[in-house]
Amino acid sequence: MIEIVKLIIIFFIMVGAFLNLVAALGVIRLPDVYTRNHAASKASALGIMSILLGTFLYFYFINHHFNSRILLGIVFFFLTTPVAGHLIGRASYNSGVKLWDKSVQDDLKKSKNNPENRE
Amino acid sequence: MKTNDLILQTTTKVVVFIILLFAVYIFFAGHYTPGGGFVGGLLTSGAIVLLLLAFDLKTLQNFLPFNYIYMIAIGLLFSIGTGAGSLLFNVPFLTHAFTHIDLPILGDLSLHTATLFDLGVFLVVVGVTMTIIQTIGGDE
Numbered sequence: 345m346i347e348i349v350k351l352i353i354i355f356f357i358m359v360g361a362f363l364n365l366v367a368a369l370g371v372i373r374l375p376d377v378y379t380r381n382h383a384a385s386k387a388s389a390l391g392i393m394s395i396l397l398g399t400f401l402y403f404y405f406i407n408h409h410f411n412s413r414i415l416l417g418i419v420f421f422f423l424t425t426p427v428a429g430h431l432i433g434r435a436s437y438n439s440g441v442k443l444w445d446k447s448v449q450d451d452l453k454k455s456k457n458n459p460e461n462r463e
Numbered sequence: 464m465k466t467n468d469l470i471l472q473t474t475t476k477v478v479v480f481i482i483l484l485f486a487v488y489i490f491f492a493g494h495y496t497p498g499g500g501f502v503g504g505l506l507t508s509g510a511i512v513l514l515l516l517a518f519d520l521k522t523l524q525n526f527l528p529f530n531y532i533y534m535i536a537i538g539l540l541f542s543i544g545t546g547a548g549s550l551l552f553n554v555p556f557l558t559h560a561f562t563h564i565d566l567p568i569l570g571d572l573s574l575h576t577a578t579l580f581d582l583g584v585f586l587v588v589v590g591v592t593m594t595i596i597q598t599i600g601g602d603e
Contacts, residue, residue: 413485420481427474438466 349405356398363391376444377436385429392425393418468517475517482510490585491578500581504588511593520601531593538586545579 370383400414443450486506493499515523549558561575 416481416485420478423474423478423481427470430470434466 346405349401353398353402353405356394356401360391360393360395360398363387363394367391376447377441378433378443381429381433381436385425385432389421389425393421396421472517475513479510479513482506482513486510490581493581494575494577500584501588504585505592507585508589508592508596511589512596515596515600520597529593531590531597534586534590535594538583538588538590541583541586542580543583545576545583548576 364387367384367387370387371380374380374383396414396418400411400418403409403411403414437452483506486503486509489498489506490500490503493503511523511527514527545559546557549560550556552558552560559576559580561573561577564572564574566572
């Protein structure tokens with residue numbers, strides 16, 4: 345039983361560390377702000393949540409200590425990271441950061457040029 | 464271009480309750496685990512600052528109608544009061560006492576007067592932080 349639990353804990357923590365590495369690589373390799381923001385806010389959120397889940401399972405099964413703060417942290421990350429990504433992306437679009445040259449679709453530009461939406 | 468803060472405001476409404484819950488937890492857990500009045504107060508003012516970012520100063524004054532300068536004064540009174548209360552029992556200033564009380568639902572509670580002192584610290588920290596931020600942030 346305890347060995348299986350240890351394997352599950354190792355799986356969660358390794359997957360979390362790997363996803364955070366992927367997020368960091370994405371921030372380095374991707375071409376513009378929006379794709380980088382996409383990589384950073386998605387992959388690292390799942391990575392951190394999975395590391396926290398591994399930590400929670402470790403303390404629950406090895407030390408028999410139910411740490412509800414970690415569960416609260418998982419919920420908090422799940423709620424706030426996408427919103428942070430959304431706000432960063434919107435702030436950069438509104439302050440005029442250019443998209444990558446090879447992007448083909450920019451629907452927000454159409455609604456920006458539409459006179460009905462002007463203030 | 465018209466923008467709206469719908470996503471930020473809706474998330475704030477949920478997240479503020481989580482932060483306030485955690486602040487109250489940190490405040491009460493301060494005796495046995497890391498935490499206490501200072502961190503609890505900072506977390507509470509962090510929640511209020513989040514509300515301030517998502518809404519504006521006037522809206523915030525509507526649903527949290529506190530005068531933060533009075534809050535500092537009440538906090539200092541709490542701290543001085545718990546310190547001076549020990550003088551009534553012929554013991555030195557700031558001597559604290561604790562007791563066990565059996566309540567019907569909550570069970571065995573160990574109540575300590577240091578919690579009241581910590582409540583004073585909590586109120587002062589919230590008051591000072593919010594006074595600083597509102598003074599810098601307000602333009603009237």
